[in-house]
Amino acid sequence: MIQIVNLKKTFGDKKVLRGVNLEIMDGATTVIIGPSGCGKTVLLKHIVGLIRPDEGKVMIDGVNISNLYGTSLFKVREHISVVFQGGALLDSLSVSNNITLGLRKHTKLREPELSKIVKEKLEMVKLGGTEKLMPSELSGGMKKRVAIARAIATNPKYILYDEPTTGLDPITANKIDKLICNLQQKLKITAIVVTHDLTSAYNIGDTIAMLREGEIIFEGTPKEIRNCEEQKVKEFVRGRDI
Ligand SMILES: Nc1ncnc2c1ncn2[C@@H]1O[C@H](COP(=O)(O)OP(=O)(O)O)[C@@H](O)[C@H]1O
Ligand SMILES: [Mg+2]
Structure with missing residues (x-):
């Protein structure tokens, strides 16, 4: 609480x-x-x-x-995960790499495990299959979804x-x-x-x-x-x- x-x-x-x-x-x-x-x-x-x-x-x-x-x-x-107002995605990173940002920093998970988490979380936010897209290719709503996928990736x-x-x-x-x-x-x-x-x-x-x-x-x-x-x-x- x-x-x-x-x-x-x-x-x-x-x-x-x-x-x-x-x-x-x-x-x-x-x-x-x-x-x-x-x-x-x-x-x-x-x-x-x-x-x-x-x-x-x-x-x-x-x-x-x-x-x-x-x-x-x-x-x-x-x-605790925070979804900041602008979404705060890194423009130079793909959707997938944006989502794994925190996981790479704080866990020792390896690529196959990371990919599995990305796939699962993207499906949860109804953006399945967008792993390779760049933030500039996303609409405002999609960016928000990716930011949410990133937030839930760490199971907060x-x-x-x-x-x-x-x-x-x-x-x-x-x-x-x-x-x-x-x-x-x-x-x-x-x-x-x-x-x-x-x-x-x-x-x-x-x-x-x-x-x-x-x-x-x-x-x-x-x-x-x-x-x-x-x-x-x-x-x-x-x-x-x-
Ligand atoms: N780091 C800061 N330094 C000085 N003033 C700040 C700082 N952060 C917020 N403020 C001021 O605090 C007030 C509330 O801001 P904020 O929490 O961003 O409002 P909102 O309810 O729109 O989210 C505003 O007047 C803002 O200018
Ligand atoms: Mg505010």
Whole structure:
């Protein structure tokens, strides 16, 4: 389980996180929603230890990762995969080599085993047979799928998605939502999705947490957020709902 406790972070004079408290339940998908610039990516980076808090902590399976450095931090990170906003594929590497990047670094798996994993993961994201393609030959949705295949290649316990549908057309965005749901059901990976896309949040979230003004101001099911009478929650939901 991931527990975020009283997390605070200020950049210069900008208080981005003002005491975030959130528990991420295992085996489910938690969506963290909030307007652009509210600190979603900053929060996500704290969860993988890429940013250190000014105050508070992130506990992953009982370990406070905010105090970990070096090897002990990498050990915890081995169980967490992140799908960054742009997909972050390396343009000079084929689809296959992008997917095996982490595996080559952290395991001693050999070519036949690596190929088998690539094939299996590509089929899971419905991109079977694209091993040899280069990122420049892929559409935005396909790039996102490859980034997801790479994320699941290491069999993580946790998968974090940063704005997985941003920049995609609505049909492709919907397909990515479905993929995220399918993978969650098949692989039972605990997923955290940060997004400003409310439609996507409704589609995939078991729990939705709303980040506003540096705090989690609401936590509940998609149905509960729709019916919430709290002014700040309503403003965001009504402004974006379609
Ligand atoms: N490394 C950094 N240094 C200074 N300011 C930052 C840094 N990272 C993020 N910020 C600021 O924190 C705020 C929240 O950013 P971010 O988490 O990226 O928002 P979003 O909710 O859109 O993901 C923004 O005002 C951004 O400029
Ligand atoms: Mg962001």
